[in-house]
Amino acid sequence: MDKNLIEVSDRIERGERLSEENGIKLLESSDLLSLGRLADFVRRNKAGDEVYFIANKHLYYTNVCVWRCKFCAFSRNLNDSDSYTKTIEDLILEVKNSENGLSELRITGGINPKLSFEFFENLIFSLKSAFPYLHIEAFAPTEIDFIALSSGLSVEDVLIRLKKAGLGSLAAGGAEVFSPRIRREFCPKKTSGKRWLEITKTAHQMGVCSNASLLYGLTETVEERIDHLIEVRNLQDETGGFNSFIPLPFLPENTKLFSFSGSTGFDILKMIAVSRLMLDNFKHIKFLWIYGGLKLGQTALSFGANDLGGTVIEENKGVARSAGAKNFGFTTREELIRTIKRADRIPFERGVLYQARN
C-alpha cells in the first residue's frame, strides 16, 4: 500500500472520521486499488451487499437557460433554433408513452424567465394528479432559488406550495463545486455554493429530502474537492436529509470546453472511493452508469458505490447526454440486474427514499 495511505487506513479501520488532510492524501494517491479496498470495506459495513437502482424517467421542461454555465451543453438561448419549452400536456403525454413500470419522475430544466411560479406549481400538480403513484423528484436547489427570486416568494413558501402540489423530493443538481473561485470561472450567474446549502437545508427541515453531488474534473484543486465533500458532510450531520451522494465526472464533449481532457476511468473510480471514505454519514454513493457505461459502473461497485442510478429512460436532449455521456440511453431492468449479480452483489430495485418497491 502507498505509505501515505497507512495512517488514513488505520483511521478507517477504527471507524474514525477523516479530516481534510486525510481526504487530500486519498485524492493524491495513485494507489487506486488500495483506495478501492478501503472504500469497499467501508461500503460493506455501512451499506451491505445490496446494489440499488430505480426505474425512473427524466423529464426536461425547458432547455432555455439564462445562466449558460460553461460546462453545460444542455442549455440554449431563447431564440436558438433548437431551444424548447414544453407544455404540461406534452410532458404528461411523454410520461404516458413510457409509463410502464416506472416508480419515479425526475424533472429538471434550465433557468427560463418566461416561466412563472404557476407553471411550476401546475406542472407538479398535473403530473401528480395524472400519475398519483409516481414519486416526483423535481427541481434542483438552483431552480428553487430562481423560482423564489422570480416569483417574489420566499424559499419556504415555494417549497410549501410545491410540496402541496405533489413534490416528493428535490433533484440533485446545481451543486457543481462549491468553490467560489470555480463558480466565478465556470458558472458565475449560478446560485452560490453557500446559498445552495441554505436552500437545501431549508428543504430538509421541511421534510423535503434531496441528493448531493459534486461536479469534478474542471480546474478545481484537490482541496476544493475535499472541502466540497466536507460541506456536504456537515449539512448531512445537521439534517440527515440527503438520500445519496453522486460524484459527477465532467465530460467535455459537446461543451464549450473542448480543451479539457475530462475525467478518465481512473478519476471516476477514485472519486467514488474518496466520496465513500469521506462521507461517513451517507449510506448511498451513486455511480450514474450513463456517465461511463455499465462495464465501468459494475467496476465502480468494488470502489465504494452501492447504487447505479436508474433504468434511465431518457429523451434525446437530456442533460447527461449534453454533458457528453456516451452511453446515453437506457438500459433494461434485466441488464442492470444481471450486471449487479455478476459482480456478486444483490440487486435491489428501490423507491426514491430507498424503500423496497412492492
Added chain:
Amino acid sequence: MGFELKDIAEKIESGERLSKEDGLKCLKSNDLLSLGLMADSVRKRKTGDIVTFVGNHHICYSNICINSCDYCSFGRKTDDPDAFTLTLDQIRAEAIESKKGTVPEILFMGSIHPDFFLEFFKEAIKIIKSEVPEIKILAFSPVEIDHFAKQEKVSVNEILRCLKTTGLSAITGGGAEIFSQRVRKELGCENKISGDRWLEIMEAAHLEGIASNASMLYGFIETDEERIDHLIALRGLQDKTKGFTHFLPFAFAWRNLPSPAGYDDLKMLAASRLMLDNFNHIRSYWCHLGLELAQVSLLFGADDLNGLKQKGRIIHSSGAVESQFVKRERMIDVIKRARRIPRERDVLFNLID
C-alpha cells in the same frame, strides 16, 4: 484478502508458477481488487511503469472468405454486393497513405480468399516494403498460413520462410479463438484450423524467427476450465519458443448473448497476467472495454493498449461497437493520468523514441 486466494498470493510473491487449479480459483473468485493487486504486482515486476501503444495503419485487402464462422459478420461471399478486394495498386496507395503518420506498423489483413495465392501476397508485401522500407509488417494468422500451405502444396515452414524473406515481421494470433473443440463447434468455426494446428503453426513460425501474439476469445459459452486450459496451452508453447510478444484476451458478443461485464473483463486480464508468467506483455483491448475501463485495466495486469486505430471491421464482426480511432494525444493523456509512462512501440515491442 479472500481466504481462497491466500496460497495463490504466496505463490505469486515467491514467483512460483500457478497451476490449473490456481487459475480456476482466480476466475471463480469475486475478490476483484485482490486479483488486481496481485496482477499489478506481477506487472510491475515484469514491465515497470511503461505502458505501450502502437501507431498503426491497417490495410484490409478483402472481405471475401471461404469460411463462415457463425460469430463473424465480416466475411462475404464473392457475389455479395458489399464484397470487396483491393488491387495491388490500391494496396500501394494505402502504403503511401500510411506515410502520413508516424506509423511503425502496418497490419495487413483480410479474409481467407478463395482466389488469392501466395504470389499476390508476396507482391503486396514487396510493394508495401518498397514504399515504406522502415515499416514492420504484421500480417496473416495461422489460419491463412495453413491455407497457403494447402494451396501451394508445400509445408507451412516453407510458406513462413518465404514470407519472412519477402519482409514479413510478425503474424497475428488470429484464429486461436478458444482452443476447446467443443466451443469451436458451437461457434461454428470447427472448419477453421483446430487449436492443435494453430499451436503447431505458431511453433513453426516462432522457430523461423517470426514473432506473433497470442489471443483468446472469451464470452459466455466456454467454461472457466476451457479458458484456463487455453492459457496453459499458450504458456506451454511459450516455454518452448519464447516467440509470443504478448497476450490479449478479447471478449466477444455473439448472437443475443450479453457482452461480458466489466468484472469479467478485468478478472480475465488479471488471471491472464497471473497465469502467463512467461509472457512479457498483456494487452488490453480498449475498443471493447472503452477507453475508460481500458485505463482501469492497467491496474489489472495490462501494460499495453495496442493501436491508436483498431481493426474496426473485424472487431465489429466479433461484436464490438464500431471501428474506432483514438488520437495519439488522448492515448498519452489517458496513460499519464493513470500515473504511468506512455511509450510508443513497434510490432516487436521495441520502444520508439
